[in-house]
Amino acid sequence: MSSPKPTVDERSLVSARLLIDLVNTTLDPGYAAAAQRRDPSAGRRRYEKPAVALGCLLIGFMLVVAYIHTNRGAPEAAKVHDRLVARVRAAQHGADDLASRLADLEGRLAALRGQSLPQSGALAQQLQRAQLAAGQTAVTGPGLTVTLQEPAAASASAVAGRGGTTPIEATNILTDRDVRSVVNELWHDGAEAIAVNGVRLTPTSAIRFAGQAVLVDFEPITSPYEIEAVGNADDLSVAFAQSAVASRYQTLVSVDGIGFSFTGSDHLSLPASAPTVPRYAVPRPTASRTGGR
Amino acid sequence: MIAALALVAGVVLGLVFRPTVPNWLEPYLPIAVVAALDAVFGGVRARLDGIFDAKVFVVSFISNVVVAALIVFLGDKLGVGGQLSTAVVVVLGIRIFGNAAAIRRRLFRA
Numbered sequence: 001m002s003s004p005k006p007t008v009d010e011r012s013l014v015s016a017r018l019l020i021d022l023v024n025t026t027l028d029p030g031y032a033a034a035a036q037r038r039d040p041s042a043g044r045r046r047y048e049k050p051a052v053a054l055g056c057l058l059i060g061f062m063l064v065v066a067y068i069h070t071n072r073g074a075p076e077a078a079k080v081h082d083r084l085v086a087r088v089r090a091a092q093h094g095a096d097d098l099a100s101r102l103a104d105l106e107g108r109l110a111a112l113r114g115q116s117l118p119q120s121g122a123l124a125q126q127l128q129r130a131q132l133a134a135g136q137t138a139v140t141g142p143g144l145t146v147t148l149q150e151p152a153a154a155s156a157s158a159v160a161g162r163g164g165t166t167p168i169e170a171t172n173i174l175t176d177r178d179v180r181s182v183v184n185e186l187w188h189d190g191a192e193a194i195a196v197n198g199v200r201l202t203p204t205s206a207i208r209f210a211g212q213a214v215l216v217d218f219e220p221i222t223s224p225y226e227i228e229a230v231g232n233a234d235d236l237s238v239a240f241a242q243s244a245v246a247s248r249y250q251t252l253v254s255v256d257g258i259g260f261s262f263t264g265s266d267h268l269s270l271p272a273s274a275p276t277v278p279r280y281a282v283p284r285p286t287a288s289r290t291g292g293r
Numbered sequence: 294m295i296a297a298l299a300l301v302a303g304v305v306l307g308l309v310f311r312p313t314v315p316n317w318l319e320p321y322l323p324i325a326v327v328a329a330l331d332a333v334f335g336g337v338r339a340r341l342d343g344i345f346d347a348k349v350f351v352v353s354f355i356s357n358v359v360v361a362a363l364i365v366f367l368g369d370k371l372g373v374g375g376q377l378s379t380a381v382v383v384v385l386g387i388r389i390f391g392n393a394a395a396i397r398r399r400l401f402r403a
Contacts, residue, residue, distance in 0.1 A: 056296045
């Protein structure tokens with residue numbers, strides 16, 4: 001029993017000595033050894049000065065290269081970021097230009113159609129109704145505005161996006177599902193036309209969630225979500241207030257601190273949607289209307 | 294004196310040429326910098342102690358850089374590159390601190 005104890009002591013002593021050596025003998029032992037070896041009377045050797053100069057040159061060069069390298073990395077990253085932001089902005093401008101041109105052309109098309117088609121009559125009314133249902137004409141009328149808003153504590157950094165937008169971080173509570181459920185409830189309550197944050201919904205619209213933004217027809221939108229529905233304002237308000245959707249968000253207001261409100265209004269105006277041209281669906285040759293409304 | 298001049302000349306050379314560090318060399322740069330600083334402080338201290346030796350200075354500098362780079366290279370290959378570079382930085386950092394303290398004691402007698 002007497003032998004193991006000293007070995008443990010010795011071992012811990014060795015490791016302790018290693019640490020002590022590390023801290024105490026900070027100077028390279030080579031200097032002392034070289035000083036001992038050297039003949040004090042010999043004086044300096046000839047290669048000493050150039051060697052020292054070369055070593056110092058190398059060290060200075062290396063330090064400054066490291067400095068430049070470190071500091072060049074950061075602006076480079078910022079530059080890439082700026083470039084990306086500029087490209088996104090340019091793409092947004094391009095999209096806006098195209099959208100305004102589209103609206104312009106749509107207006108001219110409508111004017112030309114108005115000239116060539118009879119202004120009144122069954123055909124014109126039918127066309128108008130179809131366009132309205134398809135969300136291809138801007139509409140005005142009474143209705144209901146529902147507003148959903150993320151809690152104020154969400155991130156504050158503003159990022160480029162569609163008007164009045166903040167990025168949806170991982171902490172976001174409201175997603176596409178919430179917008180969709182409100183929209184579906186409004187359709188159910190008898191809305192005739194709906195727009196979400198100024199994007200008009202059509203029969204082929206999709207409300208989706210991609211990355212960090214709610215997409216309405218591939219237009220990214222962010223909080224606050226303003227859902228405008230044109231219809232009978234009173235009926236809409238009453239039906240919506242009694243719906244399960246409304247009571248769910250009332251609960252979320254107190255639990256999660258989201259913003260939720262809905263107000264009826266006499267005059268809402270919704271924009272037209274960009275027309276989607278059917279590429280595969282063609283009308284049946286015999287225009288027999290079976291089972292229509 | 295000549296050492297300080299050469300150091301300044303190296304800095305100026307680096308500023309003038311602004312060389313780009315190739316990607317494969319990038320992980321070794323911090324280690325090389327710490328090794329270089331260690332060599333500088335060791336040299337200054339040896340000079341103050343009166344035992345400076347040009348051969349030891351140059352050889353220790355180069356071998357420090359090479360060995361440190363080799364350790365990091367091996368570590369990278371074995372999956373412990375980060376830990377090993379930390380170890381190198383800690384050991385060389387302790388030496389730098391110790392030498393700086395010795396220089397301070399010698400210069401200010403404090």
